[in-house]
Amino acid sequence: MKFKDELIKELKANSNRETAIPMENYMKNNFPFLGIKTENRRAIFKAVYEKHKPEIKLNYREISWQLYQEKEREIHQCAIDLIQKEIKKKFVIEDIQFIEKLIIKNSWWDSVDTIAKYLVGGYLEQFTAETLKVIERFSDAENMWLNRTAIIFQLGYKEKTNFDLLKAECEKHKHSKEFFIQKAIGWALRDYSRFNPNGVKLYVESTNLKPLSLKEALRLL
Template structure:
């Protein structure tokens, strides 16, 4: 499979894709739709195995080109129902190895789904929210963003408060993102959180509030 990917290398597109990611990683230059088409048969077959193939996932992270990590995240999504809380440390290693938003913002949803089965994951997210590693903090902030009514608002409040007042772009964007997402489900809760104060006000552009809550941030 990796040979098939490497044979599709497009130097010009690779340079463009790398530039978009601030030249953090080299690319082969394979756009996502084409990448998925190439790897889908392998992932579909591999997902049928009883166990999670961590050797394959780690191999994806050992490859230099970024598309390999995208393949790894696609595989993880396909087998996430097989993951347990014992896999969380392995996912953590992936997040902090070759870290950037493109992978963190996929694995956070995997962790969110995992937290519904294993409440201990929530405790670990609280720990991550105070980490020195900004990507662990970003994941901790955003891991509930697709949980909708199942969101633990008390925990969300605590995690956000652990990260208010920073100038870190990726943390502030994460706070705004989770609040906007949750405002689609529970605008009253988001609109009533006075404890966020002036720190969160600039982050809430696009959040949905009922008219009664619209002036909370004024």
């Protein structure tokens, strides 16, 4: 049995409808859930992964994408776990197209935030010369989740954050009425305030952010 088929079989064998209902409600019923808690899901994934390493190493991008076509959210989460595990520091230049497909399919904050930080962030750490081109394209897109990604992709960069780029993204989207954009602006600024509190404070004081963005940005200051 192939990795994908065995993983789905094991996940479905551990489904729990009673647990699934509150999970679905929490995610605004955007996706059906199997009702598998994170710790258990990861244990199942690890056990099946260990049995199929050669297959995975040869074709992890395609396997991840196949898993992402399934309906259940835990399977989507396994797809992201797989690509994140395998592709780290091994990106190729064309991977941004694959990553973009992951962002815009099955979009919700739980998937997009992981993809933004670890896949887009990791890709642009490896291909720094692509940063402005990629982020401008995402930022200008009509897709709100690509816009959110452009704002938060530097969450793992810490003191290496390009603050000028972050401020430019905040300025560009600060009038947005979208909850997830307002939240992203505040989150990105709050995260960077751990490394440059004065810079964030000065920026926040000199611009006109939405109340939600402002509240989130100043949470640590």
